[in-house]
Amino acid sequence: MKVKLYISADIEGVAGVVHSEHTTRDGREHDRARMLMTEEVNACIRGAIAAGASEIVVNDSHGTMRNIIPELLHTEASLISGSPKKMAMVEGLDETFDAAVFIGYHTKKGDFGLLNHTFSGKVVRSIKVNGIEYGEFGLNALVAGHFNVPVICVSGCDRLEKEVRELIPEVYFATVKQTINQFTARSIHPKKAQELIERQTKEGWMNRGNIPLFSIDGPVTVEMSFNTTGFAENAAILPIVDQIDPSTVTFNASNIIEGYRYIRSLIMIAN
Ligand SMILES: [Zn+2]
Incomplete structure (x- = not known):
């Protein structure tokens, strides 16, 4: 094996x-x-x-x-x-x-x-x-x-x-x-x-x-703050995303893998 x-x-x-x-x-x-x-x-x-x-x-x-x-x-x-x-x-x-x-x-x-x-x-x-x-x-x-x-x-x-x-x-x-x-x-x-x-x-x-596993089971809520308000506004174009203050957005995902992919996507969209 x-x-x-x-x-x-x-x-x-x-x-x-x-x-x-x-x-x-x-x-x-x-x-x-x-x-x-x-x-x-x-x-x-x-x-x-x-x-x-x-x-x-x-x-x-x-x-x-x-x-x-x-x-x-x-x-x-x-x-x-x-x-x-x-x-x-x-x-x-x-x-x-x-x-x-x-x-x-x-x-x-x-x-x-x-x-x-x-x-x-x-x-x-x-x-x-x-x-x-x-x-x-x-x-x-x-x-x-x-x-x-x-x-x-x-x-x-x-x-x-x-x-x-x-x-x-x-x-x-x-x-x-x-x-x-x-x-x-x-x-x-x-x-x-x-x-x-x-x-x-x-x-x-x-x-x-x-060495214990480090994990989160189930759905996740992600909050991302950006360095400019413009980045947050770009990220908020994606329908799953809510802008909660000038530089911060939040979204929900079904698990950490989906959350991780959204985080990566939002960084690209924001920029
Ligand atoms: Zn590096």
């Missing part, structure tokens, strides 16, 4: 990454950051294989979703890259997986934490599900939970660790840098970061029975 690991990989939380020159397609340091991101994913894969994983799917979850360098990726993993994807940062995740790991993640918009944002720094101010605000970690973890897949390990900055532990205290976390401010951090060496990710993934995998 195959034992399957799902990896969602972002770039802002990778050791050494601090600036838009690392994270944007035309940034002069972007190619270097892509290599560091790929190596952190490889470390996660090594840890999972050492602990018994036999099938690994990696979803490139940042920006263009074409960041991971295919020929540098561990040979035992397959890679989902490119966009658009209906489920964006959790495309391809389903109930056949035994565990998920989120690599290179960052805090939600407006929180302390290096390069904090929620899906779109330009468009989104906040996203609440059933009254609780979540960042990318929380929303993606809820999708995993819907499919009965535990998130066993996460990597990123110290501020993200705090955000993650408020939702899943038992998760294994690889703290690869300390946030100093939104655009400044103190990173451990990339090789040390990779060793830490490999170790934490392996530990998380071996102890995954002790």
Whole structure:
């Protein structure tokens, strides 16, 4: 029987990454950051294989979703890259997986934490599900939970660790840098970061029975605040959406998967 690991990989939380020159397609340091991101994913894969994983799917979850360098990726993993994807940062995740790991993640918009944002720094101010605000970690973890897949390990900055532990205290976390401010951090060496990710993934995998599912059953009410009133007005064109104040809309969905797809759609419509 195959034992399957799902990896969602972002770039802002990778050791050494601090600036838009690392994270944007035309940034002069972007190619270097892509290599560091790929190596952190490889470390996660090594840890999972050492602990018994036999099938690994990696979803490139940042920006263009074409960041991971295919020929540098561990040979035992397959890679989902490119966009658009209906489920964006959790495309391809389903109930056949035994565990998920989120690599290179960052805090939600407006929180302390290096390069904090929620899906779109330009468009989104906040996203609440059933009254609780979540960042990318929380929303993606809820999708995993819907499919009965535990998130066993996460990597990123110290501020993200705090955000993650408020939702899943038992998760294994690889703290690869300390946030100093939104655009400044103190990173451990990339090789040390990779060793830490490999170790934490392996530990998380071996102890995954002790890590609870993070999920919401049934219908959800989503509230999205935008950075401009114009974005909210664009979003409110969709008939399921109500505008409840100048920059905020709300809608209901039958479950978190439908809610997630509406969130992604509204970000595109708003912009
Ligand atoms: Zn990103």
